[in-house]
Each structure stands twice: as structure tokens, then as C-alpha cells.
Amino acid sequence: MVTQLPPRPQTPQLLRVLKLIFRPLDYLEDYQKQYGDIFAVGKSKTPLVYVNHPQGIQEIFNADKTLFKSGAGVGFVGFLLGGNSLVALEGERHQRERKLLTPPFHGERLRNYSQLICDITRQVTEPLEKGKPFLVRPIMQEITLKVILEAVFGVTSGERYTKLQNLLGSMLEFFNSPRNAAIIFFSSLQQDWGNWSPWGRFLRLKEKVDQLIYEEIRERRKQGNFSGSDILTLLMLATDEEGNPMTDEELHDELITLLIAGHETTASSLTWALYWIHYLPEVEEKLRFQLSNLGENASLEDIAKLPYLNAVCCETLRIYPVIVSAFFRVLQSPFDLMGYHFEPGTAFIPSIYLVHHREDIYPNPKQFKPERFLERQFSPYEYLPFGGGIRRCIGMELARLEMKLVIASILSQFQLQLLNNRPLKPVRRGLTVAPPNNFKMMLR
Template identity: 70%
Template sequence: MTLPPTVSTPRLLRLFKFIFYPLDYLEDYYQKYGDIFAFGRSETPFVYISHPQAIKEILTRDKNIFKSAAGGGFLSTLLGDNSLLFLQGERHQRERKLLTPPFHGERLQSYAQLIYAISHRVIEKLEINQPFNVRKVMQEITLQVIMKAVFGIREGERYQQLKELLTSWLSFFDSPANAAIIFFPFLQKDWENSSPWGRFLGIKAKIDELIYTEIKERRQQENYGGNDILTLLMLAKDEVGNPMNDQELHDELITLLIAGHETTASSLTWALYCIHYYPEVAEKLRSHFSILENNGDLLEIIKLPYLDAVCSETLRIYPVVLSTFLRVLQTPLDLMGYHFKPGTAFAPSIYLVHHREDIYPNPKQFRPERFLERQFSPYEYFPFGGGSRRCIGMELAKMEIKIVLFTMLSNYQFKLCSSRPLKPVRRGLTVAPPNNFKMIISQNS
């Protein structure tokens, strides 16, 4: 058996296109090579795959014959070696069990009112009939949610310090040019304030100090009375009675911050854009909200089928992460008529699957009704990844998006400043709306 079609473009040109034109990068190769294509001419290539049945085989056999390849390099520097994303085997299972309870059931629902209050407070500060930067507002909301629901830090000096540092740190890779530092290790020179990488590490060191101080003080005071996620993780114990240590707590908090702040802000920005680029969607949402406005039950609102469909369609057409984490093969595998050796790296492509014409007719069109007309398998629709590596904060993110949209659309009117379609741009390891996207807010008539 032969290997899949191999991309012949020189590596440097591929990398340039991957950084500056990530969607064209995927779509062009898909058009040329189809459902599966490889990079590298070794016997263990890097393989992109966008066939749902093949992705099902990979994700359902995840624990047995694949190893996640998320660790090392830039991501380890960013998140820490104890991040759930990097752990393997029994340690991964232990950490996932400890992290799961705060993100489900009543624990999760307890954050609904907090998200609503934060959204309302941020939106009401906007100047009526004036343009506002959508992404910055969405970032403000999602950062406050993370600070209070996840970190459990109350407003005060430390809250303000951490908020300012996090804002500065997370905006570091807000353009494709800055993102190049991620992909070219030779640019990662720690010359303190004299180099971009040095400044990045300097800010991170200050953030680390504040988080470790918060953890230390809570342990000393035995201050475990809150329902924030940090408190719940400090109380959690594994099957043999061991709690998470300070470094594990720190690394998981940073992971939740990166995964839950930037990505949710991007999805909210896309949602607000799509809803108003297609005015019939905004009208339909508002009519749904008006039915429930009087009872104010947030848990009923987030169950609205059409609101759920709008969120699902947003995440389909604009997934923030284009592929799942790499799966590195540990044993020989036959897949789609090809034979792969151990060491082959697979990248199931979320974006390409979400834009398959045979699954989503007219895939570039924003049409929430798709998700009311049929159910899609977790191998046809997987914006939060899949298998044992699916995002643990998925339900919190979906709930946050729904509540923020309800808060905004039930209290205010919004209008696009331009009729030109938005084009996604690279933002670090993710793909996001452009930073200069603006809308105008006005009072409900």
C-alpha cells in the first residue's frame, strides 16, 4: 500500500501560507488532494484528514493506539507541563476526572447569573449610537467571567493587576506577524524587555507569581468557601485521596484561561457578526427571546432550540481551532486504503469537515436551520475536538455564548458599520475575526 498524496509545496512557502492565510492553506490542498493528504516524504508523515468515517476510527481508538502530540515547545511554555492537554495515560485520566465536576450539572448552572450580570454591566457602559470594537467588548466579558467563575478572585488590587497583565499577555499574538514567533523558534530570544519574546516571558512571570500567591493564601487561610472552579479544584481528590499540587493547579488555571477566554471571545464576535449580516436571524432570535423575557429564567433561555442552532452554526462555519490536537500513531494502522507506520501524525481537520458540501450543502452560508433539521454525528461536527481530548469546558463556553447573546439582543439593537464580509485572520494558534471589526449599538425601540 502507498501513502496518501503528498503535498509538494516547499516547506517555507507552506509555513508562510499556514501563518498568514490559514483557511486558504487548508481549502487549496483539500481541493487538490481530497479527504486525506500528507506532508513530508518520510515513512511517518504528517497527515491531514477530513473524512468523517476515518476521523471516527481515529477518535474512537484514541486511547489505545494514539498518543496526543500537544506538548513541548511553545505550548509548554505557554501553559506549563502539567496542563491536561499534555498529559498521557493514567495521569491524563486522573486529571480529567478531577477537572470534570465543576463543568457539569448544578455547578455549571450556578455560573449563569454571574455571566448575565457581567454581560449586562459591560454592555451598558457602551456609548449609545456610537461604534464599538466588538472583539474588545467580548474579551472584556469573557475575561471577567474567567476571573470570577474560574479564578474566584474578587475585585481589588490583585484582581486589577492580574486583569491588566492577562489582557496585555493575551494580546501578544493578536496579528499574524506576531504569531510567526510561535512557528519560528529562532525568534524566541529572551533578551528581557529588548525582545518581544523576552517581554512575553516577563509578563507571564508576573502572572505566575500572582496566581501562586492566590493559591498559597487560600491554602493558608483554608479559604474554601467559594463555588469558583479554583476552590473546587483545591478541594478535589483523586481515587487514592491525593489533591492537586500548586503547580498542577496553576497550569490547569492557565489552560482554562487560554481555552476559555480567547476562544469564547472569538466565537461571540463571530456570532454577533453573523446574526446581523443575516438580519432575518436577528429578528427570529429576538422573537424567541421576547416569549421568555418576562420570566427571566436563564436556564430556560439557554435551552431555546433556535438559539442553540445559532451557536452551533457559528461554531461550524468559524471554528476557532482548525484541527484537533495531533494524534501520533503508536501501532501500525490501515486507514482509507493506506497503511501507516507508528510515528505518523494525524490532524483531523475540524474546519474542512465543517465545510464539506456533502454534509453541509452551501457550507459558506450561515444557516442555523441545519441544526434543527437533522443531528450531526460527533465526527461530522466537533468544534471542541473529540475523543478523550474533547474540550472540558465545552458546556461552559456554549452556555456563556448563549447568555451573552441573550443579554445583548434582548436589551439593545446592533448594526454593522460595514456591509463588507469579514475575513478570518490568524490570532496565535487560533483563527479569529479581525481586530478592527466594529458595530453600532442603540436602544431597543
């Protein structure tokens, strides 16, 4: 067993972080080219270790539950979502809360959202006019936000929901420029100088969002009507082992987590999917062919099962996964991985993007080729857009269903086209990597 740490870049920290913010994919690819399957950043004995080999990722995801702490409850994520959010919880409580939150996103409950997803897509895209370019992202975001609002609160209309929708949109829009995203990485920039400062503006938006969520919780408690099947009702009925219900603060943290995690990522992925489908005419042609072959009596379940549609969604999430790295896994006791020995405190980062771009798993990785997913099956350590192990994305099935049904609804309703044939380059958007905000399309 080698005792030294994996290779580390010598780049000064400030330059490294700036590259991570402004050129997040080059940051990963450049180091991977130089250092290979595993590399470390940071000077201490307990660095951040990027792992982009399936074997290493398998060992991390399958390790004993107590070996790592993986709750992203510190820094910006902790501040945005709160310490009681699923993403911040650890151990027993994390497992208990996951058990509670999993059923609404699976099986029959999930299938019940199918019609709603198609209806919302139609309603949101209805005002689009022929020949008039439109920004793709806001449309996708409106669809995915409405879907998650319905799942979380059981309703999508009313004054509070319109307000919540607008404020959440503005709050997340705030990080769409890499410049504002830098505030997340440099806490010294988090200065509240009122509405004039970017951080001040963000804080005020967040305050208003929090207020609306608390209002809804209080109103539901007052009404005392817990017959709905939405997630807020479910959480309000849940009790811990001593029989205590969740506090307002705990409810708030969980709801805002689902609202944010549940629509940002799916909206970016849908935007990418529409780009690829129309950037490559053969992809659109094959998709349309498969959809038209279904016939008039096809159910939404039949659509969701279409192999080529599924392959297009998988390839979209492979080539530009919106979350490029899974959550940090912070080591709690000594551990050996891929020929190296690590001390407690080391943080492992399973690199989703780098694994998805390995030539040995995905030949010509820069090429968008849905057929890969028809030709072979990939292991959960080779294909991991939703992470893995005990932290795997809880909304994975909803996101996959949503992507398929929104694409199918849009293709069956409209003929779209790109405004030009220039390749679209991914950009940083807060903690995610997404299509540029100004990406437009047009009805043919």
C-alpha cells in the same frame, strides 16, 4: 491494503508554513481541493496527516486509548501552559485529572453560572454609548475572562484580579497579529532581547501572570479556607492515590490552562456570532422574535433552550471554528486508515474546518444558515467544533451556555449595527483563527 502514504503537496516547507500562518484557511482548502479526504505534509515516513472525512475521524476518536498520544505538551503550548496542564497530560493521569475537572463545568454547577454570565454582560456593556463605535473583541473578552475567573478562583474583583485580567489580556493580545503569531511556529524567532524584542516582551508578561497565580495559590494555602466551590479549592483538596496533594506548580499549570482555554476561544466565537446576527438582518429578526415570544417570566434555562438561538451558536462554530484542527494524535503502533497504512510516529490532525465545509454534509457550506441545525442532526464526526474522543473540550457546555446567554442579554438590552456591510474575513490569532481585531460595531 495500499502501503504508500496519502498524497502530499510538493510545496517547499518554508512556503507551506508561511501559508499556514498567514492564510490558514486557504492552506487547508487548497490542499483539500487538490488531494481530497486525507493528505499528508512533511517528507518523512511519519508525516502529519490531515483527515477531513467523518469516517476517518470517527476511527481516530474511537480508537483504543493506547493507540495515540495526544497531549499537546511540547513546543509553544507546553511552554505557555506547563507540563502539568490537562492538555499536556497523557494516559491515567490525564483521565484522573479530567474526572476531577469535569463536574464544575456540568449540571447544577454550570447552571449556577447563568445569572453571573448575564450580570457580567450587563456590567461590561453598560458604558457603551449610542452612536459611538466600539471594538467588539475586547468587550467579549472581558466578559468571558470575568466568567472564567469566577469559575476558577470564585471571585472577579480585587486588585490581583484586575491585574491578572489586564496582564492575561495583554499576553494574549500579543499574538493577535499573524507576524507575532509566526514566533510560535519558528522557534528561532524566540529570542529574548529584553523589552525591545517581541519574545522578550511576551516573556516578561508571562512571568508577571505566573507570579500572580502563584501568589493566589500561596494565599489560599495560608488562609486554609477550603469551603468554596471554585476550581482552585477543588484542586487543592484533591489527592493522588498515595494521598499527596497537588504541588503549587501543578496547580499553576492547571489554572492557567483553564484561564486561557476558557476565555480566548469563547470571546472569538461570541464576536463572530454578533457579526453574523447583524450581517444578516433575517437572522437578527428571527432571534428577536423568538426571544420576545418567551415572555417576561422566562428563566435563563428557558433562554438557553431556545432552538433558533442554539442553531445560531452552532452555525457560528461550524462556519468559522476558532480552533480549526483538533490536537495532533501521534500514532504509537502501526495503524490502517482510509486505505492507507501508517507507521508509529505519524501525527493525525482531525481537520475541524474542512469537515465543517464539506459540501456533502453542509450544502452551500460558505453560507451562514442556522436552519441546518433545525433540519437535521449531525454526528460528532460531522460537527466537531470542540474536538472529540478522550480530548474533547472540557469547557464545551460552559462555552455553549455562555454564548447563548451573552447574545440574549445583549440583544435584549441593545440594538446594534455594523459599521459597514463588508464581509469579515477570519485571521490568525496565535494558535486560533478569529475575527480581525479591528472589528467594530455601534449602538443604533
